[in-house]
Amino acid sequence: MTEVALALLAGFLVAALGTPVGVSGAVFLLPLQAGVLGVSGPAVSATNLVFNAVSTPLALLRAPRPAGRRGELLVVAGACVPAAVAGAYGRVTLFADPARFRLLVIAVLAPLGVQLLVRAVRGARLRDRDAPPVAAFRLALLALVTGMVGGTIGIGGGSMLAPVLVALAGQSVARAAPLALTSTLATxxxxxxxxxxxxALHIGTPPAAPVWHVGIATGLGGVAGALAGAAVARRIGERVLTLLLGTTATVTAAAHVVQLAQ
Incomplete structure (x- = not known):
């Protein structure tokens, strides 16, 4: 019962933080899963995906969707399906080793997080009209790569795609949010x-199946957190959103550096 209560609280907190910046918040659950909720091995990644599957649909429905974006959403969703399968296979084989897994998290999140924090501190601001939409092929390629990495880590493709679209493709956080959340749900x-x-087929290193009661509890907490986060998003500017997005990536990377050093 205590484990479920902790999972509910954790899900609420991470979704409240992640929703305003278009990510699920599952990035914060990685250290909590093993350190507090007792999940181990590749099941950590799988259990995170349960959280995403439960909590992300509401956040996606409430995310701003500028006109003419349906094609982009379909491109992202289509690319993330095979990417997630490949990422899951990589997690139960190559990245089943804890140290190798943490290195992957650090290598992916730290550079993007730092870059976004620098941009937020400098006060740079980009509007949707300042940067043209990403070309379909390029968007599919970004979704494929980030979905694969997100499926391996267990944070969903959006937690990778959002920083890439903002930091490297010049998109605003508001424009990146629905694409990121679509990527997260599909992944x-x-x-x-x-x-x-x-x-079930005993492929790779066990345990790989999700711990369903933990994942569902964090997901239900995430639904409430998504509502709170959406309310916050309407009251703060893009500079703060960018700062939160950079902090999301950087804090997660730092947590894994600490674990790797222990």
């Missing part, structure tokens, strides 16, 4: 199927 649903099948 999570596809990845969950893959992790469950790999566990």
């Amino acid at each position: 999570s649903l596809s990845g969950l199927v893959a992790y469950t099948m790999f566990d």
